[in-house]
Amino acid sequence: MSATMDTSAALALPPPETPEESRKGHRLHTVAVAAMTVLAAVTYLWGIERRPSGIQAYYAAAVRTMSESWSAFWWGGFDPAGFLSVDKVPGGLWPQALSVRLFGYSDMAQLLPQALVMAGCVPLLYAAVRRWAGPAAGLAGAAVLVTTPVWTVIARINAPDVYLMFCLLAVVYCATRGLKEGRAGSMAWAGLWLALGFQAKMLQAVILWGVVAAVYLCCAPPPWRRRTLHVAASSALALAVSLFWPLTAALMPAAARPYMDGSAGDSVWEMLFLYNGLSRVLDAGQEGLGPAPLTAGGAAGPLRLLGPEHAAQIGWLLPAALISLAVALLSARRAPRTDLLRSGWLLWGGWLLAYGLATSFAEGVHPYYTSSFAPAVAALAGAGAVAAARLWNGPWPGPVLLPLLIVVTTVWAVVILGDVPYAPPWSATAVAAAGGVALFLLVVSKISEFGGRPVGLLGAGVAAAGALLGPAVWSAATLDRPTSTVGAFFAMIEPVAGPSDYEAKAAAMLKVRRPLRAEELKAAEAALISAIPHADQGLHNYLRRRQGQARYLMATTGAELAAPYIARFGSAVLPMGGFTGGGPRPSAQELASLVEQGQVRYVLTGGYGVQNRANRDRTSWVHTSCRPVAPSAYGARRVQRAPVLYDCKESHELGR
Structure with a gap:
């Protein structure tokens, strides 16, 4: 984009509205967000009792133990006798334990709070993006989030990551208010939500705070000293609340609590900073105390997220998000220091880059770990799409952005569908056709007197449908998993979204390079029955x-x-x-x-x-x-x- 391009337009600033238009639009947006939230909740709970749900026995055992004893609840006790704690801070298991205590032990009792929290992320993301880039961008971002495959699968397993996601979104929402208003209270709330995220997933939450602090120090309205004071005070609050539980564990006599798993000397600090910290990125753990090696996730490196293990989970709109971020920051390079729109791009872009790089270079990751930056991809892609649509009728070279996003997103989706196994045979053709039709309609709206703006809007709508088709199909396929032993095994050890390729994995396990015959599948199931830890x-x-x-x-x-x-x-x-x-x-x-x-x-x-x-x-x-x-x-x-x-x-x- 040229340096003379209108910065407000490039950064997706919504056009001014009359009071009546504002009231009507607010009602429509509220209905749309409510509908997406309900759709998300229904999707995340659909068939959860009948299909392999990804219930991980380790977390399930801890949740049951914690639901039956308040002492075990506080300390994260793993076994009823109180010998051992879980290998992390227990805050991410507290909601499940309370649900089980209320409803009784079952898969549904564990997964109900997971699904509701993930559905609650939809209006929270909308609210955060709306404050930054307007309601249209908020709706677009919410739609992307709802259809993100990894977001669907993480809502249907009992891992504590879901609470981290909600807390990180709350941090960004509060930080956006702080960037707009410059009030210490907003940053204090951001620090509090960060601390709650620490209780769910420990140091993984802290990564975002570096981004928030840097953007606030750079772009918030108050003078430099007040900005520094706001960041220091909110950081101190976050630190105090984050360390409250670890301090109680460190000060409590060892005989009065379970042994801290993940440590060689019953040390909560070793569990936090070595076992769940340095050993995730370095070979820094003591013998036998590093996290269990992971076979999923592909080789570490800058291209990990583009590999087949991750692309179909999170990568559908990742190129669009990165292009939108680059164009927006380039266009805003001369904006005032306190420009909220540029601040928002820096905030969401920093989230994506920080967690994306951490996931790319970590020693071992599950594909569902990419959920840590799914909201950032959704926000950037949604805001970028809305900005591109507004620039379509603007001066050159603004109109280039929308076709560029359509072409890149369509081609990349076709590549993903061609690389991953068991993709529906019609899906790549449908995505390519949608992209082609969208480009045709946009060109017609530009060069022909027929249709004009309505044809352009139709083209943008077809483009949006095509962009969301691939991830929506992948998310929907997650709900229709086989109930076989093979399916249950792989759903447990490697929760991923998309059409089932469990038989292909079973064939690989048996070193067979063809589809399994019926008797071979039975043999695979028999082998897995012996391999799966189960209660006899x-x-x-x-x-x-x-x-x-x-x-x-x-x-x-x-x-x-x-x-x-x-x-x-x-x-x-x-x-x-x-x-x-x-x-x-x-x-x-x-x-x-x-x-x-x-x-x-x-x-x-x-x-x-x-x-x-x-x-x-x-x-x-x-x-x-x-x-x-x-x-x-x-x-x-x-x-x-x-x-x-x-x-x-x-x-x-x-x-x-």
Whole structure:
């Protein structure tokens, strides 16, 4: 765009309205936002009890435990006996625990608050974008968010990320008010919401604060000293509220709370800053205490988000968002320091770049981690589309932006649909046709006297429909997942949106380069049944009959094996080694002592825990000191790779 282009137009400033137009428009916008919010809630809850919902047993176990004890609720207790905490700050699990306490334990009770919070993000994003770029941009951004595939899948799993998303949106909303009004109160509210986001996802929330602080210091209306004071005060508030729970954990005697998972020395600070901080981007964790390695997400690097693992989840409108951001900032380079529109582009653009780069270069990520910047993509793409539509009838070179966005978005969508498996065969053709028709109508509106503005509006509408078609199809396909064992397995370990490719993943698991035959699919399901940690009813009954006065039903080599029994039965299971299985507690000597005291009789070994020294020592002690129990004793068959139960009743000393 040229330097002489009207900055207000380029930054999507809405045209002035009469009072009557404003009232009528407000009513229409309210209805539209309400409709999108209801649609989002229905979508996120559709068929959630019948389809593989992505309930992760680790979180489900903690939620059940936290729902049954206020002490466990506060400390994030993982097991009913209070041995271990979850490996993160528990705030992101509190809403689920309260829901389960109110409605009883079920998948729906866990997922209801998730879906409602994610649906609530729709009007919140609209409100934030409307304050910056006008109601039309707010509506466009909300529509993009509702159809973003990763946003749909994250609303249908029990991960704590959803509360982080809501809090980050609230931070940006308050910061936008602060940039407009220059009031300390707005920044204080932003700091408070940031602290609540920290309770949900710890340091991941803090990334946004650097962007907010920098934009406020640069662009807010007050004088420099007041701006600095506002940022310092709000940062202090955010720090105080963020550290309240960790400080209570650090000051509480260890005997009065669970052991902090994710730490080698029962340290909440190690869990926060090393296990959930540096080890995510560097090889900085202690042996066996880094987060579990992730196989999803593709290779780290600047092109990770363009790969097939992520593009279909978040990338449909990512090029449009980046182009819009670049054009807007270029056009606004001579705007006044306090220009709100430029400030908004910097704020949302900073959010996208900060979290996008963090996701691109992190050591291991799930595809659903890209939800951390989905609102920024939606806001930038929506505002950019509205700006391009307004520039279409303006002076040269403004009209170039709309066709450019249409071409780039259409071509990129066709590329995505060609790269990902199981895309509907008609989808790429439909997207390409919509883009072509939109360009044709726009050209007709420019060079022909027929139609004029109505034809141009129709072309813009067709372009919007084509841009949202791909992500909408991907989001809708998430609701129609198979109920097979294969589907349940992959929905649990790798929650992604889109048409099911579970059979293809099963074929890859079996090293077969063709569609599976019926008998092969059954074989895959049988293999997965043994591989999926699950609560065996027969085994549970067997252990309960023999538990006697033992404190624990059994011990397991890692929380992965313990979680299904805690989640389904609420049983007191000892999760040795914590989430990764490589934690130091209990040591082999401590396990021997627990057996000698009669607190533990049975140990279930197996799973995919980290094989470090602590884990090997415990497992070695079990193998040498306990005897295996035949699966037939509790009505099961011996299956390869299935967990093995050991009876340690007669073992009273290490190595016996």
